[in-house]
Amino acid sequence: MNVVSVLIVDDHYLVIEGVRSLLQGEKRIEWLGHATSTESCLAFLKHHQPEVILMDINLGNESGIALCKSIKEKYPAIHILGLSTFNQQSFIKKIIENGASGYVLKNATKNELLTAIFTVSMGRSYMSSDALQLLRKQENKTIILTRREKEVLEFIAEGLTNNEIAAKIFVSVTTVDTHRKNLLSKFQARNIASLVKMAVQMELI
Amino acid sequence: MNVVSVLIVDDHYLVIEGVRSLLQGEKRIEWLGHATSTESCLAFLKHHQPEVILMDINLGNESGIALCKSIKEKYPAIHILGLSTFNQQSFIKKIIENGASGYVLKNATKNELLTAIFTVSMGRSYMSSDALQLLRKQENKTIILTRREKEVLEFIAEGLTNNEIAAKIFVSVTTVDTHRKNLLSKFQARNIASLVKMAVQMELI
DNA sequence: TTTCTTATCCCTTAAAAAGAGGATTTTTAT
DNA sequence: ATAAAAATCCTCTTTTTAAGGGATAAGAAA
Numbered sequence: 001m002n003v004v005s006v007l008i009v010d011d012h013y014l015v016i017e018g019v020r021s022l023l024q025g026e027k028r029i030e031w032l033g034h035a036t037s038t039e040s041c042l043a044f045l046k047h048h049q050p051e052v053i054l055m056d057i058n059l060g061n062e063s064g065i066a067l068c069k070s071i072k073e074k075y076p077a078i079h080i081l082g083l084s085t086f087n088q089q090s091f092i093k094k095i096i097e098n099g100a101s102g103y104v105l106k107n108a109t110k111n112e113l114l115t116a117i118f119t120v121s122m123g124r125s126y127m128s129s130d131a132l133q134l135l136r137k138q139e140n141k142t143i144i145l146t147r148r149e150k151e152v153l154e155f156i157a158e159g160l161t162n163n164e165i166a167a168k169i170f171v172s173v174t175t176v177d178t179h180r181k182n183l184l185s186k187f188q189a190r191n192i193a194s195l196v197k198m199a200v201q202m203e204l205i
Numbered sequence: 206m207n208v209v210s211v212l213i214v215d216d217h218y219l220v221i222e223g224v225r226s227l228l229q230g231e232k233r234i235e236w237l238g239h240a241t242s243t244e245s246c247l248a249f250l251k252h253h254q255p256e257v258i259l260m261d262i263n264l265g266n267e268s269g270i271a272l273c274k275s276i277k278e279k280y281p282a283i284h285i286l287g288l289s290t291f292n293q294q295s296f297i298k299k300i301i302e303n304g305a306s307g308y309v310l311k312n313a314t315k316n317e318l319l320t321a322i323f324t325v326s327m328g329r330s331y332m333s334s335d336a337l338q339l340l341r342k343q344e345n346k347t348i349i350l351t352r353r354e355k356e357v358l359e360f361i362a363e364g365l366t367n368n369e370i371a372a373k374i375f376v377s378v379t380t381v382d383t384h385r386k387n388l389l390s391k392f393q394a395r396n397i398a399s400l401v402k403m404a405v406q407m408e409l410i
Numbered sequence: 411t412t413t414c415t416t417a418t419c420c421c422t423t424a425a426a427a428a429g430a431g432g433a434t435t436t437t438t439a440t
Numbered sequence: 441a442t443a444a445a446a447a448t449c450c451t452c453t454t455t456t457t458a459a460g461g462g463a464t465a466a467g468a469a470a
Contacts, residue, residue: 012290012311014318018223036312085217085290106217107241113219146416159399161456175418181458191426191458192398194364200405351446366426380448385427387446396428396456 072099102126277304307331
């Protein structure tokens with residue numbers, strides 16, 4: 001089996017250390033190093049292109065998802081493996097949509113991590129079983145909002161009344177009211193209180 | 206300087222590996238091992254008591270905070286150091302209130318981690334500067350709710366009306382209404398929509 | 411071209427919440 | 441014992457939502 005070169009992008013030092021330590025003894029892995037930010041990662045890639053990048057979803061204030069996209073645009077040959085903690089299920093979809101080949105949770109074992117790396121390095125995709133489960137759970141619950149609905153929802157959550165929103169987006173109150181009704185029915189919410197709770201928890205707001 | 210014995214409790218394998226790898230070379234650290242759940246941690250403590258426990262705040266579905274409390278009750282001599290990722294500021298307070306001696310973020314450097322461990326092992330408290338900043342930011346915004354207010358808030362966020370809540374907790378509608386008004390004024394919210402958004406974002410719900 | 415989605419607008423009625431007061435009884439802490 | 445905080449209850453008015461109905465125009469997709 002060939003040697004696979006690997007770079008990790010994560011702003012958590014302890015995780016970098018963990019991965020490095022796990023991969024250290026492996027003859028089939030060539031450890032290229034780590035980056036802790038978008039810029040340092042892009043700078044690194046100018047000189048070396050790993051076969052696989054382990055990419056944390058949230059890099060502090062920056063987004064691993066945006067980084068993923070721009071890497072795939074510039075270096076389509078690089079395979080990206082998303083890396084995240086348990087409670088960030090909502091991002092799995094996004095990183096896959098932005099070009100990642102797989103997703104591994106940070107409580108993965110050494111074996112799982114290695115399997116994932118080798119799988120994506122061969123151009124195939126890898127999903128940790130936990131991640132798959134989470135995806136399936138979300139599948140049914142995913143709510144698609146139109147541009148306008150999202151806009152109205154945001155104003156509602158800020159505490160504006162229909163009248164105020166209507167004035168703000170230059171439409172009739174009845175229009176805002178219709179959007180509101182559609183939101184309630186899409187979320188199957190009893191009222192705005194429960195709707196806002198759901199929306200925040202689903203990170204739509 | 207004396208040797209400090211350390212146990213880590215974290216459900217993220219990569220983090221355990223990272224910490225282990227960082228502390229490995231240190232002569233002043235005795236690595237006792239790791240636990241990935243509440244039970245395995247308590248089982249371990251029956252036989253060995255470390256001087257310092259590195260404790261992740263969220264252990265999957267379990268709570269590191271509750272574990273922290275029960276450990277301090279049974280083994281008050283153990284010093285606990287909270288460990289968490291960046292975005293869980295709201296828990297720092299809670300774990301400190303439940304007996305932890307300090308808090309370190311997972312993007313800590315080796316030096317910071319060592320300093321933290323040695324500091325708490327001597328009975329003093331350690332706060333990472335990032336954590337302190339976050340605490341200060343929150344300080345002004347912290348809203349203290351009474352038992353009843355919290356209860357009512359939860360029902361509101363579930364979508365119940367005042368009438369329904371009144372029936373559920375066996376009080377008059379006007380009472381529920383008063384709680385509602387007090388909630389609005391405590392949060393300085395314009396209406397329930399914005400109140401619920403704030404409450405969810407502050408993780409009060 | 412036709413169909414589907416999105417965005418827009420309108421009506422009515424009942425229920426609920428917001429805003430303004432004030433007041434009494436329990437708890438809890440000092 | 442007593443003061444402070446929390447929980448309880450009340451009236452009245454106005455504004456906002458919820459729930460039911462339906463309709464039209466523009467744009468995207470098939």
